[in-house]
Amino acid sequence: MKKLTEKEIREELNKMKGWSLKGNVIEKTFLFHDFKEAVNFLNKVQPIADSMNHHPDVCxxxxxxxxxxxxxxAGGITDLDVELAKKxxxxxT
Known part of the structure; x- marks a missing residue:
């Protein structure tokens, strides 16, 4: 998989709300009402990540x-990262 250039990454990020470039990662912070909602969100991310065989780092x-x-x-950000971010x-939504 081809690593995206910084220009390509920034072009993609301009189309995506809340994501930012931090070194070799794209990052977004999601806020929820409470811990339960936060965990439920991650439980929805998990099957998508598994189906793509591409797993985010989460805190x-x-x-x-x-x-x-x-x-x-690939040593950086690829189309796979952008696709998972959009999903x-x-x-x-």
Missing amino acids: IYYNKVIVQLTTHD IDELL
Whole structure:
């Protein structure tokens, strides 16, 4: 899988609300009412990530979930990361 250039990444991020470039990852923070909602969100992310065989790094802080995406094999961000980010966003629309 081809690693995206910084220009390509920024072009994609401009189309996506809330995602930002942080080094070799794209990242978004999701806020929920409480811990239960945050965990339920991650439970919805899990089957999507499994079906793509591409898994995000996540941190959960009570009602806040930070999702980071990168393709380790490519050494950076690929189309797979962008695709998964969009699918994660679709969970909340």
